[in-house]
Structure formats: C-alpha cells, structure tokens
Amino acid sequence: MGTAKVSINVSNVSVLEALDQCLKGLPLAYIIDDKNIIISKRLGQVSKQPRTRQITGTVANQQNQPLQGATVSVKGAAIVVTTDKNGNFQIGNLPNEEVTLVVTMIGYNTREIQVRVSVRDVTISLDEQVSNLDEVVVVGYGTQRRRDLTGAVSSVSAKQIQDIPTPSLDGALTAKMPGVQVSQTTGAPGGGISVKIRGTGSIGAGNEPLYVVDGFPITASYDQNSNPLNSLNTNDVSSIEVLKDASATAIYGSRGSNGVVIITTKSGRSGKMKIDLDMYTGIQQTTKYMDMMNSQEYASYIIDSRNNAWIDAGGNPSDPNSKRSAIYQILPVLQDPEALKQNTDWQREIFRTAPTQNAQVTFSGGNDKINYMTSAGYYKQEGIIINSNFSRYAFRVNLGAKASDKFKVGLNLAPTYSIRNPVSAEGHFSSGAVVLSALMMPPFLPVYNEDLHHRPRSGQRLQ
Structure with missing residues (x-):
C-alpha cells in the first residue's frame, strides 16, 4: 500500500x-x-x-x-x-x-x-488479578496479615457498605460474606435482623453471633422488637471482620460459639482536616396489594355461605333471621348486595408511601502525635404502615494520642438517642395484628363516620 x-x-x-x-x-x-x-x-x-x-x-x-x-x-x-x-x-x-x-x-x-x-x-x-495477601484484618487478639491467618475470617470494608441504605449494621452484611446468612424477620422500622454464621448451631439456645465494637462486646437480646446495633451509624464503620471457626473465636470462649462479628469504627488520619457530608433520601412502598372482594361480592359470599350452612343444618334458605340461629343469620345490610355502594380497600388505608432520609457530617484529621474523627448523624425512617417510624440521632468522637513510642491513649465516645414507634402488624388478628385485620375487614364499611371521625376500632356493632 x-x-x-x-x-x-x-x-x-x-x-x-x-x-x-x-x-x-x-x-x-x-x-x-x-x-x-x-x-x-x-x-x-x-x-x-x-x-x-x-x-x-x-x-x-x-x-x-x-x-x-x-x-x-x-x-x-x-x-x-x-x-x-x-x-x-x-x-x-x-x-x-x-x-x-x-x-x-x-x-x-x-x-x-x-x-x-x-x-x-x-x-x-487481560491482566491477571493478584489478591492482596498483605491485607491486614482484625482478629480477637489484635491484627494479622491475611496470608498469616489459619482461621476462617471474612472481611467487609467501609467502601462496600457505604451506599447501602439500612438503619442497622447487620443489614449491611446481606450477601457480602460466604457462610453468613442474614434474614429480615420483620418489616417494621428499626426491627431486628437475624444473622447466622455457618447455619444453625443450637436448637434451644440462641444462634446470634457475638458483636464486638472497638473491642467492647455488645450483649443484648436480639429479636423482632430489639436490635442494639441500630444505635451504630453504618457511616462510622471502617471495617467488619467475621470470625467463623473455633480457632478464630477461641479467645471469646462460649460467647463466641455462634461466631464473632468484630466492628472497627473510623479514626482520623494525619493531614489537613477533612470534612465529609453524606445525605440521601428515598421512599418505600408496598410492592403488591392482594386482590380483595368488593362490597357486592362480599355480600353475595356471606349470603351463600350462611344459606348453605343453614341448609346443612336442616333449614330453608328462605327462612328469615328470626328463625335462624345466630351463626346462620344474614345481616340486614348485606341482604341486598346491589344496594351497597361503599367499597373500601383496607390495605390501602393502612399502607402508605414512606420516606427515608439520612444526613451525616464528619470531621477528621490529625498529625503525627494526635488524630481525631468526629461525626454527627440523623436518620429517619417512616414505616409503610401508618404511625410506625424509627429515628436516630448519633454522635461519635474517636480520639487517639501518641504520648511516646510505647504509650498511646485513646477515647471512643458514641452517645446515641433513638426513637422507635412500632405497630403491631404481624401475627394473628386476635393479638391486634393490623395487616391481617385489614384483610378480614368488610369492604362495605366506610373509613370515616358521617362526622368525619374514624370508625371505632373495637366495640362496633352492626344493626
């Protein structure tokens, strides 16, 4: 050419x-x-x-x-x-x-x-991917290089969880580590999350791992209504190590029989002061509503079921209520289905579009003698069921000073104030579970009385 x-x-x-x-x-x-x-x-x-x-x-x-x-x-x-x-x-x-x-x-x-x-x-x-065997991980008795570890340890860094919108730290572990099963036991704001390391280890005793935050074990009950990790801001976390086998958890004794989750919070680094501002907002919605009967369909269902039961008892379907036992009677308001105009979907009355918002500001810095990290955060999660919510006000100060080559002092202060307003939403309607109660509520009842007040929740009698 x-x-x-x-x-x-x-x-x-x-x-x-x-x-x-x-x-x-x-x-x-x-x-x-x-x-x-x-x-x-x-x-x-x-x-x-x-x-x-x-x-x-x-x-x-x-x-x-x-x-x-x-x-x-x-x-x-x-x-x-x-x-x-x-x-x-x-x-x-x-x-x-x-x-x-x-x-x-x-x-x-x-x-x-x-x-x-x-x-x-x-x-x-393509370039070969070289694993970082010199990565330092935290274990029960200090730190080690990953190449020197003989126990089963998994790690998650702050970068991997910083964009996960969850109020609880254990929720940020979902699908992040092999052998760690995280399941949400309730949809209530601020509710508990079940974490199992290498499956179920006990039938009668608990299966939750031991949590250690900056060297201090957290001992509390973990259930649907209590989650002590809600008080820890996920943005303050530097790394999470999960100790799985007996050799890695031996230092904690019987408390570590279900595994140990070691949480290390962030600290300042030498250099100029760094200011980080993190904010996000979002919404939560019900993904699917169940198809329910309207008032006419509900009335026809009641009429047919009561008449069939009355026939099985030896009665005539044309018999009035005065001749029937109480359980076979048809309410007067339901005897003419076509006259029912009110159609209330009680699911849509208890569920809502719930906003979630988070804001945090962090100051960090230091020099060769002292380093500091101070953060203040606010988290607010509205529940998809009306009148349920969770809010948290968190403040943290991590201060470290090098007094000499062999002596260091530090201060970790983390006051937190949280407010949780749960709603009895799960379980049987007899215990006040609002979700099942809404599914069983007759659709011909209006949400409000004629005086624009809510109908009473209990003690109402149909005439």
Whole structure:
C-alpha cells in the first residue's frame, strides 16, 4: 500500500469523528485502546454496499496465550458471547458503528475497550488479578496479615457498605460474606435482623453471633422488637471482620460459639482536616396489594355461605333471621348486595408511601502525635404502615494520642438517642395484628363516620 497525504480542517468535533474523516475512503480501520489509537489495514475491499455490523477478535493473557471461556459483552446492550478454546469470539448485530466491549474472566481484571465495527480480529489482553495477601484484618487478639491467618475470617470494608441504605449494621452484611446468612424477620422500622454464621448451631439456645465494637462486646437480646446495633451509624464503620471457626473465636470462649462479628469504627488520619457530608433520601412502598372482594361480592359470599350452612343444618334458605340461629343469620345490610355502594380497600388505608432520609457530617484529621474523627448523624425512617417510624440521632468522637513510642491513649465516645414507634402488624388478628385485620375487614364499611371521625376500632356493632 502506498502512502497518501490527508489534510482535514475540523473543530468542535470528537476524536471519533475526526478519525472517520481522516480515514474516509481508505482501506484503514482503527481502535481506541485505553488512550492509544491503533490504525491497521482493513481486511477486504472497501465497499459502499450495506454490511453487517460485527466484530471478531481474540482474548489472551499477557503471555499471548488464548483464554477460553472469557465473557465478552457490549456495554449498554444485551449482547454477550464467550470465547472458544482458541480464545476467539464473534459479535454480530451491533447497535452502533462504535461500541464498548467489556471483557471479564475469573482470575483476571475486567477490561473495557472501544472498537469500531470495521475492525476485524482485534486482540484483547487481560491482566491477571493478584489478591492482596498483605491485607491486614482484625482478629480477637489484635491484627494479622491475611496470608498469616489459619482461621476462617471474612472481611467487609467501609467502601462496600457505604451506599447501602439500612438503619442497622447487620443489614449491611446481606450477601457480602460466604457462610453468613442474614434474614429480615420483620418489616417494621428499626426491627431486628437475624444473622447466622455457618447455619444453625443450637436448637434451644440462641444462634446470634457475638458483636464486638472497638473491642467492647455488645450483649443484648436480639429479636423482632430489639436490635442494639441500630444505635451504630453504618457511616462510622471502617471495617467488619467475621470470625467463623473455633480457632478464630477461641479467645471469646462460649460467647463466641455462634461466631464473632468484630466492628472497627473510623479514626482520623494525619493531614489537613477533612470534612465529609453524606445525605440521601428515598421512599418505600408496598410492592403488591392482594386482590380483595368488593362490597357486592362480599355480600353475595356471606349470603351463600350462611344459606348453605343453614341448609346443612336442616333449614330453608328462605327462612328469615328470626328463625335462624345466630351463626346462620344474614345481616340486614348485606341482604341486598346491589344496594351497597361503599367499597373500601383496607390495605390501602393502612399502607402508605414512606420516606427515608439520612444526613451525616464528619470531621477528621490529625498529625503525627494526635488524630481525631468526629461525626454527627440523623436518620429517619417512616414505616409503610401508618404511625410506625424509627429515628436516630448519633454522635461519635474517636480520639487517639501518641504520648511516646510505647504509650498511646485513646477515647471512643458514641452517645446515641433513638426513637422507635412500632405497630403491631404481624401475627394473628386476635393479638391486634393490623395487616391481617385489614384483610378480614368488610369492604362495605366506610373509613370515616358521617362526622368525619374514624370508625371505632373495637366495640362496633352492626344493626
């Protein structure tokens, strides 16, 4: 191929548009790999006929060995293929002339590369993923490098949980660690969460792990109505280590029989004062409402059921209430279903769209002698059932000072004030469970009396 001089004059255009103009009419193609532009000879002749948008290529490692089973997907489109035994792949029916390929494989770092559809046989190299064996983890008697650990320990960093909108720290552990089962036992705001490490360890005794915050064990009852971890702000957490086996939990004795969760809060670092402001808001809604009978359907159901039961007892369905026993009588208001105009869906009367909001400000800093971290936060969660909510006011001061090379002093102060207003929502209606009561409430009853006051919850009698 001979040489040709190309001159263009462009402004306020993208690099891709400039390259398209440079190579227009030439048997050349290009790809953008990271920040490098690679121009190569286009296979085949330049044709003005419509062509299929497709890309072929090979995925290899740094030693240029083909990788079988690598996943190649098109970013922003539902197109995914895998490489064959020679590392080759082919992607067709591309949505645009220029796409971003995302290549992933276990044991290798994910790579993204921009490619034009005119490119053939693009080679993509993946870097091996090296695990950080020098990571320091907290265990019961201090800290150790992960390479030196012999026990079963899992870790979660602050970065992994900072964007999870949960009032409780144990809720932030959901699907974060192998062998740690987190289940929500109640939907009430601020309610308890069940955490099991390596399954159920006891039938009669408790199965909750021991929580240790900055070296201090938390001992309290964990149930649907009590969760002491609600007092801990998740934004103040630096790391969470879960000790699973007997060797890792031995220092805690019988208290660690169900595993130990070690929580380390943040501290200041040397340097200028750093101010972090974290705020978010959101809403919670009921995902699905049950289909219920309207007033006419409910009245017909009551009439048919009472008449059928009265017939089984030897009566006549045309008998008035005066001839029937109390359990077979039909309320006068239900005897004409077509006359019922009121249709109340009691589910929608007790549920609501509930807002959630959180705000926290953190000051941290220090020098080679002293470091500090101070935070103040406010969390408010309204329940999806009216009159239920949870709010928390949290304040924390972590102060550390180096008096000498062998002597350090520190202060961890974390006053918290929380308010929880639960509603009896779960269980049998006889215990006041509002959800089941709403499902059983007759739809012909209005929410308000004629004087615009709520109907009484108990003691009401239909005439």
